[in-house]
Amino acid sequence: MPTSRPSSRRPAAETRARILQVAVELFTEKGYEATSVRDISEALDLTKSSLYYHFRNKEDILASLMAERRDEAAELVEWITAQPPAADLTRRAVLRWLDGTDGQNLQVLRLAQANQPVIRRLAAQGGDVPRVFDRVLAALAGEGASDAALLRLRMAFDTVRTTLLAAQGTAASDGDILACARRAAIALTEPSFLDAGEADGAE
Secondary structure (H helix, E strand, O other), X not given: OOOOOOOOOOOHHHHHHHHHHHHHHHHHHHOOOXXXXXXXXXXXXXXXXXXXXXXXXXXXXXXXXXXXXXXXXXXXXXXXXXXXXXXXXXXXXXXXXXXXOOHXXXXXXXXXXXXXXXXXXXXXXXXXXXXXXXXXXXHXXXXXXXXXXXXXXXXXHOHHHHHHHHHOOOOOOHHHHHHHHHHHHXXXXXXXXXXXXXXXXXO
């Protein structure tokens, strides 16, 4: 159970960030559906009206958590397009994305995996990370890239989520998960994999 109780005098941005942090902890501990706005406000020592000043409801909190990662994906597109062409650009972009993944990101991914109905509702409202990630893939692959080439790129970026799924039911720590995801990403950005050409379709 979250224990830190922030002062109501904290700046709005700091209070908002703390609400997101505590909410994701409670969503992970109790489950999204079982967590109420009252649970979150009590853990923060805030009134419900104070919490509603920052977020309309708990779905708005989850949407904000997803939006943070979506904004990071948009920033990655800008970074990629600002880089000169280089053989290692894809690997650097993938590792830059992974290096921005922390414990809270992992918790949000776990929440997304466990709460697909609400995630689909957010996606329908344009709040999904994959939609932005299509731009990341396009920036790296260029025009005319085959579906197979885009799939290989997506696999390289998706190692954290894949590793989280593989870690279910194990005692793997967040550090273990991120380390394994990074090793997988390095393997999947080898030129021998990314530049496999159209041979995939012939197999």
